Amino acid sequence: MKVVVTPSFIKSDNGQIFSINYHSPELTNNIGIIHFPAFAEEMNKSRHMAALQARKFAADGYSVTIVDLFGTGDSEGDFSNASWCIWLDNLTQIVEIMKANGVEKLIFWGTRLGSMLAMDLLNSYRKDVSLILLWQPVLKGDVALTQFLRLKIAAEMMSGEKSSTNGLKNKLNQNELIEVAGYQLNSDIANAMQNQHLFDKISANTPPIRILEIVSDVNKSISIASRKFIEKLHEKKIDILIDKVVGEQFWTTPEISLVDELLDKSSIIVNQFSKMR
């Protein structure tokens, strides 16, 4: 199935936002899939997998859009000036464009921290979203922030200096920018991460959620944290399931890695939901 790939720059209040749309002109349903990207270097490392998946979805008839959020990728803006609100605005604009182009139902597809953005955007589009697909979602933003700040601590360890996570967080709270692995982190983004738990964003009104988690070996189980997360939500009768795929954590590996099983299972999940209409 031929897939048409259309890059475009969209004029936003904060500058030009770059996005790529994938769709197949021969077989088009009215379902749009929006990708919510991972954070900082994880986004860069997961681009290839995201593009492969987008093509695969498009070949099955969906209109898929991958966006570079303000200050990232090919979009305008400095990462140091980014904010959670601006990123949600970017994504809102994408959704509106897709709807204007004929999309009637939406699937939100989040990678890592993008999962938090997806759940926040849900507040505006709950009735339109039929499925939330999350790739190894960040469950606790504060943990993700600590791990990100650790890159600075680890880098300083190699050069003999010494910061602490709390010291860095204090600087952020005083509106200082912190440079981490080449990214200028500001207090808005740091606070957004610090205060978000995925669990709190899920309620009885949330559309079905399907999570895919990477494990390194077929005999390994999903993480303890994920298991507890799902169990607590099942106690509240939430429609959420998790499945594992074997592969490398491509958003963090030194070399680009591909996880074919993730591509396959994601497509199966999405196609199952489309049939249920």
Added chain:
Amino acid sequence: MLDEVKEILSTTLQLGDRVNDMDLDSALLGELPEFDSMAVVAVITAFEDNFDIVVEDDEISAETFETLGSLVAFAESKVS
């Protein structure tokens, strides 16, 4: 513990079978080109996930990552 730590290095740093030739004296930081600051964070995160421990900032030191032996010793001290 040695095998578990080797497995973590193998997957997080994509070393594959190279870990089989490594022993406690094998140098990591400053020796393995893969061992940069991102690798340090990846290994710490994997330790936390796998061993259900929390690594504090002041435990992240060059000495810990000097050799496979020092890394294993660190893991053992956290798990016990």
